Amino acid sequence: MLKALLNKAKTAFESKSESPKPIAAQPKYQQHLDLIVVPESAMDAFPDDPNPLVDAMVNYVNFLTQQAQFNRFEISAEAIQAYHVDYYLAQVKNGGHAQFVGNSGANLAYTLADVIDGLKAMKAFDHLALAEKMSKWVAENPEDADAQTGAEGGIAPELAALDNPFYELEKAHPLRPIMAEWIANLEVLQAVDDRMMPRVLQGIKTLNPNLRTRQSKTHIAKLVNQLSNPLFLGLGMAGAKAAKIEPLLQVGTGSNRNVDGQNTMTWFVQTTEGKRFGLSTETGVELREYVDPNGETLPVSLKDTSLDHITSFVPVEVGNVVNSVTHAEIDATKAVCAKLNAPIAIEMLLAKLPEDTEADYVSVRSTGQSLEDQLGASIYVVCNQGSVAYSAIVEESGARLLTEPSHDLLVQVSAVEISEFIEGLQAA
Incomplete structure (x- = not known):
């Protein structure tokens, strides 16, 4: 069954060649995953309890976007719509429509479009009417929309006016049962034995041809922050x-x-x-x-x-x-790490290890000239939820990863490899 399901997912992923909906500025792509996988226990709980099925959908999208590194345009339109409808529900229940607008940030346009399309598909027309009023206000008041927080001083009265009708509607006709009914009848939905879910998800993860590159970009962004933000860099030092x-x-x-x-x-x-x-x-x-x-x-x-x-x-x-x-020490260390491309070098070193390894935090021990008169940095690297640590020696000629505390050489990369890797990231 596992092989058949993954073949189905692979076929679905390779067969779609265009966007699920025409949004301006949406990037074109050649592959699309039209498959939603949920555990059988979630389906068994429905319709008595709608929450496990909705939660399963949310967990599935989180897995696809966070671990499998698919972007929102490469997964089922129904999945991302359900995800954002539930996000809308949670945000409004917690802090009103203003909180939803504020917390959506740069993704507000896409998130709103998904919410409206999802509510239409679910035939949740009363909720839809409120969401459309919110969308209309956002379109007419872009600057005010940017100032929304859901807290005092960041709540537009037009959005606040939608909150009580939403709460009353939730009492009379809760949205989650409507969502679960719609999800349960999707053609792309596949229920899987709970025990098989981890293997199925890992199999789907391997279908992403951009997985490694996107993982690297995510890891590097975290390392760049740790080696450039003055507070984080300073505390590590x-x-x-x-x-x-x-x-x-x-x-x-x-x-x-x-x-x-x-x-x-x-x-x-x-x-x-x-x-x-x-x-x-x-x-x-x-x-x-x-x-x-x-x-x-x-x-x-x-x-x-x-x-x-x-x-x-x-x-x-x-x-x-x-x-x-001191601030002077932090600034000098920041400059050295940037010049040596230390975040990229560390990611490349960890990627060469035989097991999956991700840096939790990096702490710069020292920077300066080596015996070979090379500019370099010695960086302590803690990985995999603090379970293992290494030392990264990053120099102008390349970088090497050492065991802690014995300092045995594990892997190394040359300056040429680092330059080629950077060119590949820029081209991806």
Whole structure:
């Protein structure tokens, strides 16, 4: 069955030669995947419970676009319509039509078109009427549309006026059962034994001829951000240059905290040594201790704690400086990494490993001239959710990947290979 299904997917992908709908500025492509795969358990739950089937569709589109790296024009029009209709539903229920408009950002035109086409196909005409009013307002007020957030000061009254009718409509005729009914009757829908789903999805993933190139572009973009954003680059440098090296694993959300008596924006940071705080100062970037006076965090559920525990709980504090780097050091390191094409070199090195490996975070240890008088950078690379780490030595002549901590050579690439790879990315 698996082979037959993948052959069906391959045939569907190769047989379509034009866009599912004529949108201006839509890129032309030669292949299209007209297949939607959901687990049998989702179909079995329908119609008593519509949620598993809608969730399965959302998960399928997420897999295709995020892991299999298909773009929105290369997958079933019905799938992307259902996905965006559910996105519309979730956004409006959470923060109104203004939030939907604001959070859609640069994709608003395409997302709105999918929502309207999907609601038409589902015959959800009451919901459609509200979506069309929103679409009309967006078309007539492009500058105001850019200012929408769904929060105070970012809610247009015309959009707010659509919210209560939407909520009342949801009480009387919820959208998800309508969506599930439509999905269940799609000709391109294929239910698969739940146990087979991982293999089927991986098989579909291999059908994308642009998979490796697109994965590389995504990985490189993340590495470029880490090696150019002053905060991210600085925090990585501070950890890698600390007395006891502690490369970064994650930079989390920011929040205002008391730092040396001043209300200061801080970021939660995870290094190989544990939790830290990061902050940007007038002189540079600091990595600071994460001090928890309680020795533990407050339980997530109130039923698991006591009133005494809550009232005696003391918030975590920003402690002493672990290490810091100056803005001048960050700027100089940024320039070296850019000149050496370090993000691209690291992606090429990891791609040469026998197993799938993706960098979580990179931390620059040092930059400067090597013994061979080459400009170079030594970069600590943490991969696969912190499960493995390497050192990347990137120089003008090329780059090599070393094991940690033994520094045995694993793979290498030459400057010529890096240049050819860049030309290939630009042409793709």
